[in-house]
Amino acid sequence: MTAPAHASAFAAAAGTGGILLWVVLPYVALAVFVLGHIWRYRYDKFGWTTRSSQLYENRLLRIGSPLFHFGILVVLLGHIGGLVIPKSWTDAVGISEHTYHIGAVVLGTIAGVATLGGLAILIYRRRTVGPVFSATTRNDKAMYLSLTVTIALGLAATVAANAVGGGYDYRETVSPWFRSIFYVQPDPDLMAGAPILFQLHTISALLLFAAWPFTRLVHMLTAPVGYLTRPYIVYRSRDTRLGARPPRRGWERAGS
Amino acid sequence: MRVMAQMAMVMNLDKCIGCHTCSVTCKQAWTNRTGVEYVWFNNVETRPGQGYPRRYEDQDTWKGGWKLNKRGRPALKAGGRFKKLITIFSNPVLPSLDDYYEPWTYDYATLTNAPLQERTPVARPKSLITGKDMKISWSANWDDDLGGSAATSEQDVLLSEVSQKITFEFEQTFMFYLPRICEHCLNPSCAASCPSGAIYKRTEDGIVLVDQDRCRGWRMCVTGCPYKKVYFNHRTGKAEKCTFCFPRVEVGLPTVCSETCVGRLRYLGLVLYDADQVLEAASTPDEKGLYEAQRQVFLDPSDQAVVREAERAGIPRDWIEAARRSPIHALINTYKVALPLHPEYRTLPMVWYIPPLSPVVDAVRDTGHDAEDHRNLFAAVDALRIPVDYLAQLFTAGDPAPVDTALRRLGAMRAYMRDINLGREPDASIPEAVGMGEEEMYDMYRLLALAKYEDRYVIPPAHAEQAHRLEELATECSLDYEGGPGMGGSGPFGETSGGAAPIAVENFHALRDRQTANTPAAPTDKATRVNLLNWDGKGSPPGLFPDRPTDGSSDADRDSDGEVEPKP
Numbered sequence: 049m050t051a052p053a054h055a056s057a058f059a060a061a062a063g064t065g066g067i068l069l070w071v072v073l074p075y076v077a078l079a080v081f082v083l084g085h086i087w088r089y090r091y092d093k094f095g096w097t098t099r100s101s102q103l104y105e106n107r108l109l110r111i112g113s114p115l116f117h118f119g120i121l122v123v124l125l126g127h128i129g130g131l132v133i134p135k136s137w138t139d140a141v142g143i144s145e146h147t148y149h150i151g152a153v154v155l156g157t158i159a160g161v162a163t164l165g166g167l168a169i170l171i172y173r174r175r176t177v178g179p180v181f182s183a184t185t186r187n188d189k190a191m192y193l194s195l196t197v198t199i200a201l202g203l204a205a206t207v208a209a210n211a212v213g214g215g216y217d218y219r220e221t222v223s224p225w226f227r228s229i230f231y232v233q234p235d236p237d238l239m240a241g242a243p244i245l246f247q248l249h250t251i252s253a254l255l256l257f258a259a260w261p262f263t264r265l266v267h268m269l270t271a272p273v274g275y276l277t278r279p280y281i282v283y284r285s286r287d288t289r290l291g292a293r294p295p296r297r298g299w300e301r302a303g304s
Numbered sequence: 305m306r307v308m309a310q311m312a313m314v315m316n317l318d319k320c321i322g323c324h325t326c327s328v329t330c331k332q333a334w335t336n337r338t339g340v341e342y343v344w345f346n347n348v349e350t351r352p353g354q355g356y357p358r359r360y361e362d363q364d365t366w367k368g369g370w371k372l373n374k375r376g377r378p379a380l381k382a383g384g385r386f387k388k389l390i391t392i393f394s395n396p397v398l399p400s401l402d403d404y405y406e407p408w409t410y411d412y413a414t415l416t417n418a419p420l421q422e423r424t425p426v427a428r429p430k431s432l433i434t435g436k437d438m439k440i441s442w443s444a445n446w447d448d449d450l451g452g453s454a455a456t457s458e459q460d461v462l463l464s465e466v467s468q469k470i471t472f473e474f475e476q477t478f479m480f481y482l483p484r485i486c487e488h489c490l491n492p493s494c495a496a497s498c499p500s501g502a503i504y505k506r507t508e509d510g511i512v513l514v515d516q517d518r519c520r521g522w523r524m525c526v527t528g529c530p531y532k533k534v535y536f537n538h539r540t541g542k543a544e545k546c547t548f549c550f551p552r553v554e555v556g557l558p559t560v561c562s563e564t565c566v567g568r569l570r571y572l573g574l575v576l577y578d579a580d581q582v583l584e585a586a587s588t589p590d591e592k593g594l595y596e597a598q599r600q601v602f603l604d605p606s607d608q609a610v611v612r613e614a615e616r617a618g619i620p621r622d623w624i625e626a627a628r629r630s631p632i633h634a635l636i637n638t639y640k641v642a643l644p645l646h647p648e649y650r651t652l653p654m655v656w657y658i659p660p661l662s663p664v665v666d667a668v669r670d671t672g673h674d675a676e677d678h679r680n681l682f683a684a685v686d687a688l689r690i691p692v693d694y695l696a697q698l699f700t701a702g703d704p705a706p707v708d709t710a711l712r713r714l715g716a717m718r719a720y721m722r723d724i725n726l727g728r729e730p731d732a733s734i735p736e737a738v739g740m741g742e743e744e745m746y747d748m749y750r751l752l753a754l755a756k757y758e759d760r761y762v763i764p765p766a767h768a769e770q771a772h773r774l775e776e777l778a779t780e781c782s783l784d785y786e787g788g789p790g791m792g793g794s795g796p797f798g799e800t801s802g803g804a805a806p807i808a809v810e811n812f813h814a815l816r817d818r819q820t821a822n823t824p825a826a827p828t829d830k831a832t833r834v835n836l837l838n839w840d841g842k843g844s845p846p847g848l849f850p851d852r853p854t855d856g857s858s859d860a861d862r863d864s865d866g867e868v869e870p871k872p
Binding site for chain 1: 521
């Protein structure tokens with residue numbers, strides 16, 4: 049009897065819409081993200097590439113691409129710091145809310161502006177440079193839209209919260225909700241009270257994650273960090289994998 | 305000692321007539337797809353000249369290959385691992401398409417679709433990059449045959465090294481052709497530059513390949529290769545390079561460029577080398593010592609100790625036998641007439657060249673002296689510093705001695721064999737003057753001048769127990785791969801997605817698509833296309849001729865055969 053009672057109380061507090069947005073959607077997005085990548089890796093390794101357009105145009109790319117990529121890496125680190133690390137931990141090591149907040153806003157704004165500026169340069173380049181534009185698929189356009197909306201909303205949420213009031217302490221609401229997803233004890237009430245820009249940023253990010261495995265963004269998951277440790281020259285045997293596919297069942301090489 | 309086998313090539317430059325058959329057949333076999341229009345796995349350069357891509361040998365600009373660091377160890381010239389990852393979002397030294405050329409096709413459809421008009425319709429060049437009309441201003445062979453002329457000599461990287469004050473007098477000009485493929489280096493800097501580890505050297509035969517499933521398009525290999533023989537496919541976003549025609553070599557066939565070479569100047573065979581000595585050879589302090597250092601890495605397949613070690617390393621018996629008969633081993637180590645291309649890049653290249661004697665012979669002949677006489681030839685090798693120094697820049701990092709030796713041997717062979725061919729008593733002093741025996745000289749003549757097919761190509765096939773997995777042997781259904789028959793078109797994520805098709809199938813479809821397409825890249829006008837391949841010769845295929853006008857007035861212009869009088 050306790051389980052249904054709990055569930056109904058749950059629904060009463062957050063509302064059905066809240067459950068759909070802050071419980072169902074995150075799990076669906078997460079599942080699509082993980083399974084989608086596994087599926088793509090298995091069936092489309094050949095399409096797993098950055099699809100670089102540097103050969104077509106270098107002048108704008110040279111500025112825009114590092115600006116965007118380094119910016120988004122800092123943004124990623126910021127999100128890890130804000131979402132994954134609980135407030136109690138930073139309190140425990142003596143970082144006050146004020147210090148954290150100043151650091152997050154300054155770093156986040158700089159990184160956000162760099163990311164958005166880089167993205168603007170890249171989108172401008174993509175639209176105006178003929179060869180780059182003709183190499184742009186519909187998939188790319190949808191991805192750019194989703195990415196831009198997410199980043200713009202994220203930056204807007206930070207800027208708006210700090211411009212209007214003294215900032216919004218998302219570490220009391222958004223962050224515990226984010227962690228609750230991974231504890232498999234999702235608490236939609238925490239998100240329901242967050243400002244609308246934070247909610248919109250979260251929803252657009254979840255949609256972006258669901259689309260992620262099916263776009264060129266997959267190149268992020270194969271960031272070549274292994275290069276730092278592997279030997280320079282790779283030797284491989286012909287036998288391990290010859291041709292475009294592994295041998296069929298029953299045709300494996302004898303003795304291997 | 306760690307014995308490894310390497311498939312290698314030697315090209316005899318004296319025989320190259322610059323016909324570009326190798327380039328064309330290679331292109332037809334490997335790079336006739338969209339995205340690689342500008343890619344020439346094999347190209348033939350006129351020397352002196354700029355090469356392809358333009359001025360690729362200028363490593364101060366392009367930062368290819370290795371250099372020695374402060375500790376005397378080879379380090380990538382474009383920067384090590386950390387620098388590569390920092391600059392991964394925008395490679396600072398990637399050649400642009402301008403350094404290659406903008407590929408184009410012609411709008412052939414207008415030739416048949418154009419309405420009746422005063423002037424003959426022309427097929428205009430269309431860029432394969434933008435799809436728009438373009439003005440052709442450069443291509444892979446734009447400076448073909450312009451060797452040593454004022455138009456290109458100033459652009460030649462090596463000539464500026466030879467002398468600061470060369471004024472190219474007409475009498476001093478010389479020219480030869482340099483066919484180039486991937487060097488399949490023992491110390492490949494492209495593989496070392498690849499952040500993903502997608503470029504690998506095969507342990508069996510040393511062929512350097514790009515794993516298309518692991519390449520993520522970071523473009524560092526293009527910078528890393530000092531020969532600029534790794535290309536970026538701008539449609540698939542993957543690196544592509546010469547494969548040494550591995551599907552052919554595996555079944556004992558020569559590469560396409562070798563097989564179709566009209567001058568029969570290419571030699572293919574195995575070289576056994578000691579993998580433990582590669583790093584040491586690449587670290588040779590003096591650049592001029594690199595040629596000799598690389599020769600020391602090669603092992604003598606007749607040496608019993610080497611054979612024992614090779615067997616321990618798992619090299620099959622027939623491969624060791626093939627290494628013994630290898631023309632490459634003979635030309636490099638026995639006759640010492642083959643030299644590596646740009647050893648100063650420290651990659652230990654494995655496509656070697658027999659330097660051309662023709663600039664020397666031509667110079668002697670022009671003076672009216674006997675160009676077959678070894679004394680004249682020897683004197684000319686000593687006197688003609690510009691060609692010899694130029695060849696030394698190309699093959700020995702500037703040391704003229706090995707070039708001298710090779711040219712003298714070629715000259716001596718010429719003089720010695722003339723006596724035999726004219727029925728005169730052979731002069732044993734000629735081979736002796738270049739440190740060879742008569743028998744040895746005759747063997748070299750057989751290999752270089754007669755160049756029988758079975759002597760030129762000694763390719764041990766991969767082993768029969770692996771045969772059904774070899775790409776080009778159709779013991780499994782060649783259409784039986786993921787996605788099934790009917791490759792072509794786009795996968796769900798754009799041009800490149802979906803599994804890779806087997807090479808044979810891909811070429812078949814690509815060729816068919818090319819042959820039946822009227823427009824560059826992606827045909828959008830299928831409805832108006834004329835397909836002559838499906839035409840049985842009866843009547844006329846739809847769309848070939850404009851529709852006949854049906855009104856009566858135009859019938860007056862037409863004679864009984866239906867031909868139309870051209871309008872003035």
